[in-house]
Amino acid sequence: MPAMISGYVLDVAALVGACTREPYPEAVVWGIVQEDGVIAIPAAVLAEAHADIPPSQHDVLAVILDLPNTVVVGLDRDAARRCGTLLTRLDAADRARVSAAQATAEGVGRRWPIATGRAELLSRMDPTVDADTMP
Amino acid sequence: MAKTKKVTVTVPKDVAATLEGWTKSGSIPSVSAYVSESVQQRMSRDTSLQKLETAFGRRPDPGMIDAVVRRMTGRSEASPGAA
Numbered sequence: 623m624p625a626m627i628s629g630y631v632l633d634v635a636a637l638v639g640a641c642t643r644e645p646y647p648e649a650v651v652w653g654i655v656q657e658d659g660v661i662a663i664p665a666a667v668l669a670e671a672h673a674d675i676p677p678s679q680h681d682v683l684a685v686i687l688d689l690p691n692t693v694v695v696g697l698d699r700d701a702a703r704r705c706g707t708l709l710t711r712l713d714a715a716d717r718a719r720v721s722a723a724q725a726t727a728e729g730v731g732r733r734w735p736i737a738t739g740r741a742e743l744l745s746r747m748d749p750t751v752d753a754d755t756m757p
Numbered sequence: 758m759a760k761t762k763k764v765t766v767t768v769p770k771d772v773a774a775t776l777e778g779w780t781k782s783g784s785i786p787s788v789s790a791y792v793s794e795s796v797q798q799r800m801s802r803d804t805s806l807q808k809l810e811t812a813f814g815r816r817p818d819p820g821m822i823d824a825v826v827r828r829m830t831g832r833s834e835a836s837p838g839a840a
Binding site: 628629630643645646648649650651652653654655656657658659681682685686689690691734735754 | 806811813814818823824826828
């Protein structure tokens with residue numbers, strides 16, 4: 623009987639943390655690989671994280687992105703529509719949080735936890751989200 | 758197709774019986790193919806963990822890893838035998 627595929631969605635804080643020696647995000651990445659799980663990184667999250675990761679740590683980011691477990695989820699037409707629907711649940715001031723919306727959409731759609739530093743924001747878009755808050 | 762080399766491995770009798778049964782029922786193409794694929798998957802995982810250890814400069818805290826695995830899999834304990 624085939625095992626069910628499991629994994630985690632990484633939000634910006636988790637991806638940045640894994641590249642900057644923060645213990646819990648490192649454990650998230652390690653644990654997923656140890657269990658042959660999938661590391662789902664929404665494209666909008668990757669773009670935002672790229673801006674926050676110091677150039678000196680880009681080699682760590684490259685290692686994570688090159689893992690066979692890692693999937694960068696594109697922001698195509700359908701994904702953009704799902705993100706837009708989620709963003710309508712936020713106040714106008716928060717409507718630019720595209721990376722948070724894509725992380726939420728991927729986590730809820732896959733029924734996987736999201737390693738995040740903004741659980742409250744994600745829950746406002748979808749209260750069923752499984753947010754694993756960075757300590 | 759990659760070149761192959763015949764090797765002999767020792768496994769518990771019940772494991773051998775299960776693999777032979779799966780082969781007879783057609784669930785797997787052959788014991789060799791099953792074992793080879795399993796070993797390659799394990800090697801891929803261990804290679805990835807070695808790359809992470811080099812990139813991180815350490816292995817993460819085992820307690821934190823267990824917490825992540827439990828959350829991801831819904832199991833009460835992480836699987837043993839990580840690299």
